[in-house]
Amino acid sequence: MPSIAPKTASLAAPNPAPRPLTRRPTKPSPFQSLARLLAASDRAGWAASDRVAGVRWRHSGPVECQDVDSPPQRRFVREGTGLLAGLGPALLPTWDEAQGVGTRTANEGECSIALYGDAETVHEAVLVKYHPTDDVGGVLRRQLSTDAAAESLADAVDDIHIIRFRDGGVAYVAVEHVEGGRSGPGFTAFVVTREHPRSRDAR
Helix, strand or coil, X not given: CCCCCXXXXXXXXXXXCCCCCCCCCCCCCHHHHHHHHHHCCCXXXXXXXXXXXXXXXXXXXXXXXXXXXXXXXXXXXXXXEEECCCCCXXXXXXXXXXXXXXXXXXXXXXXXXXXXXXXXXXXXXXXXXXXXXXXXXXXHHCCCCCCEEEEECCCCCCCEEEEEECCCCEEEEEEEEECCHHHCCCEXXXXXXXXXXXXHHCC
């Protein structure tokens, strides 16, 4: 799985006491909508991302990645922000040229979202939660309505989960925890794909 390193990683805030998680969402969260998009039997074109509720896209469509070494399935990207469901207030990082690194109280579920793919098809979604989490299973369950379920496939090497939809659709979630070092506790990234991450990496 490629390393995830958003620009906000070095601005992570101190980790406050854990907040209680609320019940499952009454409507699909952006996470579930993106997992559903990738779990569909027909490969999702970029136009399908326009219908994902709860995402504030920065671009009207995919743009070509500036990294010329990106593999074909990550040659195009569409970026935005969203809110993971079922999380409460926490200290999140801020940056000001005059004041430097600071913190603000906001919803712990705030995250950046990036879709990657080739010119025609979306191949993966990366959601970076600015506030790290130890309860990955709990966070995933609270993103899903009753027509989907999360199951851990984690082992000593990889933290991988599978999302199963009632209609038979399947998506995979690889979880990466990145330490923040002296700047804070780091962040948690959720990489959602239609294929098992090991199968993709073996190509």
